[in-house]
Amino acid sequence: MATINRDDLLELGFEDSEGPVLSDNFDYIVIRYYIHKDKPWIGIEEHYPKNDGNQVDPSHVTSAAINYGTKKGKIVYNKEEVNAFLSSEGNIPFKKQS
Numbered sequence: 001m002a003t004i005n006r007d008d009l010l011e012l013g014f015e016d017s018e019g020p021v022l023s024d025n026f027d028y029i030v031i032r033y034y035i036h037k038d039k040p041w042i043g044i045e046e047h048y049p050k051n052d053g054n055q056v057d058p059s060h061v062t063s064a065a066i067n068y069g070t071k072k073g074k075i076v077y078n079k080e081e082v083n084a085f086l087s088s089e090g091n092i093p094f095k096k097q098s
Helices: 006-011 079-088
Strands: 028-035 042-049 062-067 072-075
Touching (some): 006 079, 042 079, 062 079
Antiparallel strands (some): 028 042, 042 062
16 A cells, blocks of 8 residues: 555645546546646546455555656655655656756
8 A cells, every 4th residue: 555645745735635537548546636736747646456346445545646747657655755756757847948
């Protein structure tokens, strides 16, 4: 299980959660997602495998930090890893670097 404390995410500047999101394109359900207030191309998603049935088992939930602009993501386990992802992926995607 890799879920990040909601209060920690709010403290790091994420909006309160939304969800769930169902998609036929993935083998998981996004239970909740959080979008960063100042960096809306960065999000945290809580994933749950679709084949695990209708009852969500918390031990099977995984949190991932996603840069929606570059499509890069990483499983995160704690507030420090989320903060590191914000630092490394925090530049505006597709912005021309001078």
